[in-house]
Amino acid sequence: MTEKNQQILLARRPAGAVEEGNFRLVEAEVPQPAEGQFLVRNLFLSLDPYMRGRMSEAKSYAKPAEVGQVMVGGAVGEVVASRHPKFKPGDKVEGPFGWQLYALSDGKGVRKIEERGIPLSAYLGVLGMPGVTAYIGLLDIGQPKAGETLVVSAASGAVGGVVGQIAKIQGCRAVGIAGGADKCRFAVEELGYDACVDYKAGRLDEDLPRAVPGGVDVYFDNVGGEITDSVLLRMNAFSRIPLCGLISEYGRPEPRGLKNVRSLLVNRIKLQGFIVSDHLQRWPAALADLARWVAEGKIKYRETVAEGLRNAPTAFIGMLSGKNLGKQVVKLS
């Protein structure tokens, strides 16, 4: 093999907002699999908000990424060489292969993709970690009942877009919060939300109540901060908040937090932080339902595709400030 591997390393930890200088592109030899390993050529790289947390040293649910090492991340690719009994060249796989063109794997955390006409990149989104996150967070933690009102922040994103559509399948009123008129139009016209509020219009405290005249029964939170404080004032008694992400906090040197904590008490709200990897036993059922809903046209999805590994940092920084519509991926070949 004469081709070189390319890798994006974590060059230094961000002090606040992520910058291009936090990353470094390097070339390396394409490695050869040892006994029990296989070599993957990555086709699509996933970019997800959780990666921002891994770039910092603060205690989190996963160990931080190491400075000088390849950035962590999921990818789909094709096995090109194997000394692993369960994977053979030509297999399509999804796994934690990192920000690079070629990766070695021992099969841990890797799933084989049965191709059935769905584009491979979807296994990083609606049929991957973000889709399962939406499914478990909404159904297991949010426990929506038909007729209830769901609100989801980052409503047109990789997770949020699936949350709203599952809520509709459950018979809920689904209301999104997103940044910009385009995202809101997409949420209502393409994803089927009943309403979507553009928080960038600067009138969330007036616009949200009109979109949820009966209050909020489930708030699927991806963002935290001011948006969540506004939603807290509309929560109904015995409502639920699956806490999935805090993207509004990630770039801040000091946390902003929440002001309207009183609503949690007064309305007897159950708020639960969750991480999809804690719920591995639920993945098969979630993926089966999601695949069926996609095949039936009940769940639609959109991707924002960056081209080439060297553009991953720019795409990642853009995603953290909400430039993507739907799932952000990087096409590698």
Place this chain on the structure above:
Amino acid sequence: MTEKNQQILLARRPAGAVEEGNFRLVEAEVPQPAEGQFLVRNLFLSLDPYMRGRMSEAKSYAKPAEVGQVMVGGAVGEVVASRHPKFKPGDKVEGPFGWQLYALSDGKGVRKIEERGIPLSAYLGVLGMPGVTAYIGLLDIGQPKAGETLVVSAASGAVGGVVGQIAKIQGCRAVGIAGGADKCRFAVEELGYDACVDYKAGRLDEDLPRAVPGGVDVYFDNVGGEITDSVLLRMNAFSRIPLCGLISEYGRPEPRGLKNVRSLLVNRIKLQGFIVSDHLQRWPAALADLARWVAEGKIKYRETVAEGLRNAPTAFIGMLSGKNLGKQVVKLS
């Protein structure tokens, strides 16, 4: 009957901190029961932090108290006249009789007290709403397991003092947070806490970690604010926060809220606001266990007793700033 009734009315709503001027003492005729009613002479009046919420107009779990009306509140008393089939003169009763010497009741929300050598005032504390609040919040929502570490704020109060002792009965390490060395000494020496941190010493971020070297599995929160932010930094993965009160917020014109919301996500914390009156079906079991534990000496309690209805406002204001040790009551005769 020649005696007059005395009542304390809500004179005006507090703007921030509660003041004496928010109340007004008036005299009135002692009322006579209509058919289906009975008349109670109150013996002890309960003072509880939740009453602060009822003094405000803001939406809460119960309707606000009305200006010009008798202040809401629980009391124990003796039936002195009755046209109700289930209550007769001489019965000792506990119910929502308000800040007054005499009250009419139709029996709603009233329980008859079977006297068994426990002082009547205890039915406002450890064997009443605060005790049941501690029981349900800790056991049903906090779900402590033997060997786990519990932290409770307002640890020597009417609720907190019972929480710590039930946690010990469950085999937990019980750590209190209280204001002042006296309260902490009382918590450890009389109530049996393993440790108690005096937040008024101003070193909570250093003192708390020493008291909870293995982190916190259940945080029973009565206070919110800075204390809760400090505890949030010590929470373990999959820990629980029964949210019972936010006494640090009650006097503020603007909420302070919480900064360290990220811990809720990173540690997959389940936080649940609760109100004891939502769980009426659990009261009999709770009261039976609490009465047994008190009789066995496994749960101790302390009261701070004010004398005379006219001193109720001062005692209430003092309780809101933490001047009481244990349950605050007012002796009325």
